[in-house]
Amino acid sequence: MTEQPAVPGVVVIGVDDAGAIVHITDNVAAMLGWEADEVIGQPLRSLIPERFRRRHSDGFERFVETGDMQLVGRPLHVPALRADGGEEDVELVLSIPPRSDPATVIGVIRRVEALQQPTHFRLTDELRQAMDGDGPLEEIMLRSLDVVGSQLGARLGAAWVHDPWLDGLRAIVSWEADPGATPGYADARSDPAFAESTEHLADVFARGQSLWIDDLRAIEPTVERWGDGARPAASYIALVADDRSVGVVELIHATGRDLSIEGQEALTFLGSELGRLVAGRIRDDMAAAERRRVRLALESRGVATWSYRVPSGVMTADDRLAELYGLPPDTAGGHFARYADLILPDDRRETREVARAAIDRRERFEFRYRVRRPDGELRWLEGSGAPVLGVDGEIREITGVLYDVTAEVTARRELEEQARFAALAAEVGQAFVRDEPLAAKLQRTTDAIVEHLDAAFARVWTRNADADTLVLRASSGRYTHLDGAHARIRLGEYKIGRIAASMEPHLTNDVEHDENISDPEWARDEGMRSFAGYPLVVGGRCVGVLALFARHELPDGTLRALAAVADTVAVGSEQSRAAEEVMALYGESHRHAATLEAALRDRAHVAEVLQASLVPRSLPDVPGFEVRARYRAGVEEVGGDFYDVLLVGGDRWAFLIGDICGRGPEAARLTALARHSLRLAVMLGHEPVEALTALNRALLHSDNDGRFCTAVCGVISAGDGGTAQVEVGAAGHPAPLVVRESGAVEEVDVSGTLLGVLPDVSISRGDIALHPGDTIVVYTDGVIEARRDGEMFGIERLHHVVAQFAHDGAEALVDGVLAAVSDFDESASKDDLAILAIRRT
Known part of the structure; x- marks a missing residue:
């Protein structure tokens, strides 16, 4: 900054984005009693009275972060802190320096001479002091009502603000010149029905224009009891900010009279300044609520937020960031290198390249990388970031989110x-x-x-x-x-x-x-x-x-x-x-x-x-079930029977059984194709009917020499115990049997056309609830077509046999069926057969 000659009564001060004084003219000693060397390097708040420092810090931080130019060029009347502890009323005008200046903002300070002011000036000054400082809106509003009410001879007062959540007026405070002397007023004004039903109140808010009523009794008869028998009057002041109504203030006077010039000035000031204050609080409340909603949403998704200061490399973050990196929750923040060291080297280089390219373009960027936590666990993290620019267009920080994927x-x-x-x-x-x-x-x-x-x-x-x-x-x-x-x-x-x-x-x-x-x-x-x-x-x-x-x-x-x-x-x-x-x-x-x-x-x-x-060399151990099978080969060439049990994902197990017509090597080839195709279909997630349909397509696309296939396919959802759900489909094959623990035998109502014959097949689906002790039994036609003297073993005889073993387990059941069929079958050319039993334990 080029040094400027000191102007009497004018101090020029430069402040950087951290709020520190980087230069100040020497005549600060004459105005405030400070030597220039004493204040350079000190935070600007050291020249501000204690009661205003928090407001200053919040406002200055918003200015640096957002570049809000509303205060630039506007004269501001503020108190400054003297070296001796006293205060000096000054006028402050802000401006933006050239980019070469180390300061972020320049302030020009002039002393305001203590001239005798008119009454309404003193009143507005008193109102300004009442509105200064921090605290809840209700307290500020109550102080303001006390000042203006006392000066204008008001007896009662109340204030309503627009509630964006309710989309209506909400009473926030009531005031009495003589507290407790007017029972019922506060309750009446705080009643939501009053704001909803009072036309003049609604009209003031809607029009954004204040209203003076000489005799309030004409529109609110009950108010007479608050006026000591006189004619009570009322002022209704519209609180307006940016041409938008944000609230209404009511002042009730003991007797009607014309409002003085100073009163009009004070009420005008009250409406504009309180309007600005209320609008700011509403924006702040909505922004805070929005931040809470965002934070809740982020927390529910496990999202961490972070900010990286440039060029210090210091990070600020919430506890979730430390958790994502496997660090103690109270250690969030610190230098970026602490986190970068946990990123895998290849991912670290790639992420830095992506971030640097996006930052150079002043663009948002996304990234995904792996971290090795201190305990050795490998995690995938994903997030995004964006540069935050200062008023000079330079990057002040990078902020973003991070979550575990x-x-x-x-x-x-x-x-x-x-x-x-x-x-x-x-x-x-x-x-x-x-x-x-x-x-x-x-x-x-x-x-x-x-x-x-x-x-x-x-x-x-x-x-x-x-x-x-x-x-x-x-x-x-x-x-x-x-x-x-x-x-x-x-x-x-x-x-x-x-x-x-x-x-x-x-x-x-x-x-x-x-x-x-x-x-x-x-x-x-x-x-x-x-x-x-x-x-x-x-x-x-x-x-x-x-x-x-x-x-x-x-x-x-x-x-x-x-x-x-x-x-x-x-x-x-x-x-x-x-x-x-x-x-x-x-x-x-x-x-x-x-x-x-x-x-x-x-x-x-x-x-x-x-x-x-063509059959599995052993069956898997299925948790919660006893699974057993028996197979008998034919006495001549290889047959076409097959079966299998396999895990298809999670707690879901598939079982299948089928029969290719004919015998010999060609039948064996098609049997291998059918078993493999059906296994593959259920491993890919197909339900039983879809899997059988896929098998039909596979057989049609093979050289099946006119041979067809029958099959049953089922999927068991095992669960954690108790009843298991079974979905089953059948295509031209004997229907499955369910042997209940009671000994009752049920035939599952499923059927379908032969496979490998027609391009379009009809296959029905059945659903079974398999309770503990129940057994599902599937088998090939060699069981029921075994012959003696021209008579077949048959389905009724099979029902009788399986019922006998209802309480003896799956292994006893399949052994019993095989023994009964073998004893019955006297044919010289015995067919191959297969039996598969699955019992819920």
Whole structure:
């Protein structure tokens, strides 16, 4: 700032945005008794009397934050504090300095000479003093009524303000010149009905114009008792701010008389100044209410608010911010570096770049990053910020919000993960229904794993039938060769051999330090971070291993994805191998009639292996239920019966059972397709009817050679105990039975058309409440179509058998049914059959 010569009676002062005095002219000593060196660097409030300091601080802070220019250029009459403790009435005019000036605002101070003022000036000055200072609006209004009422000879007074929440006038204070001498006045004026029904009061408020009534008795007869028998008069002063009414003041005088000039001046001042004060309080109240609503909304959503001061780097924040970072709740705020250190380095750099670019453009910005809390927990945080500009256009601070989105990110990633896993399972399933060699199917499998699990490379080994050796059959990704050190692995050798020997899966996200990895130096050089391997098991025997390496951390669900794929690969591999054996045996039988009988025995063995691969090797443990199944293969070629039980998410479990018509390798191929397709549909979240419809489409798109399928699909919502809800659908299949704990047997009313025949199918849905002790039973037609002397076992006989085991558990029930059917069936060519029972415990 260019130094200006001191003007007598005028002091020029500069203040920065923190409220500190940065320069002042030397003649401050002559006006207020302070030396310039004493006040430079001191807060401006040191020159303000104590009673006005809070109002000054609030107003100055709003000025700096919002750049409100209303006070700039307007003369303000204010008291200043002298060095000797006295006060000096001064006039203050504010202005904005050039940008090069270190001050945010410049003030010009002039002494107001103590001239003799007219009466109405003294009255308005007294009113101004009554309105100065802090405190509730009611107290300020009462002081103001006391001043003007006493000076104008009023006996009673009351004030109403507009309540934006009620959209009407609300009485806030009443005044009596002689307190207690006028009983009933305060109660009458505070009654909401008075403001609603008094026309002259409403008219003053609506028009925004004050009113003088010579004789109040003409419009309010009951007021006579307040006038000592004289003619009471009344003044109604409209409180107006920015051309809008905000309230009304009533003054009742003992006797009617003309209002003096000084009274008119005082009432005019009262209306404008109180109007401004009331309007400000209303705005403040509404703003405070809005802030409370915002804070409540933010707190209910777990949102933290923060401000970052530029360039100090100091933050102010609520306790929620500390909570989000895992810090003690009473430590919110402090230097920004304290919080930045907890952000993961990669995210910290990215967030800073986004923020800096937006700040340079003076724009709002959004961010998302991960923090590692002091206790080691990783959380995802998201928020937004915006720069706050000062009156000079420079950034004073950055303010914003922050909230925890860990659950959202986790849920979205789980959905994406499930979608990838489902796509992988579908692609592998389609590979194994193709009419092509096993090597091609396995290669499609490893290709799909690399694509959907983002693996560096994936491989499949199969086990030689006559040796404990694993042979590399497919490899995709970083390595595609099938020779080398890992082309043939003995059981128990390397990590692959150990997985095969133990028949246990293995996953690690620290390959370099995993004791099961044979070459950690190779892993380090190649950047391999993770490994997952899964055994291929059929009928309790390991037939191969599926494995992958990745350069990123594998999620926990990777083993679940590999489990679904491994089941398909294991079953498909055994089916392909067995089918090749069958075809070879058929050819051999034609060339060597002498060995036909032995070949047929081998063929029966192959059929048994094939059939065993179409049902699960074991059933899962379902919390709250006893699940048991029995299967009997036919005596000739492999049949088409299948069943399964699997977890589909949360506490929901699916069960399925079905039958492909016909026998032999082709029936086995379609059975594998049907079981896989139905499993995939329920894993993708389809309800039973939708899943059966999806199976129909899959069969129609396959070469089914005119074969059809019947099936039942159900989903159990287990809950925490008590009654379980079951949704079930059936397509051309025998309806499920419900065996109640009482021994009653119910047949579920569901039916539907055969699958694999028509493009449009009709499938009904049934809902079952399964109480503790109840059992649901599903079965294939081999149970009820078992024959003796031309008579079938039948549904009635089945009802009788299951009722006998109502109290004995699921295992006793399936054993009892199988024994009863086997004893009854005397046919030479026994059909395959399956029984699945699920009992609520």
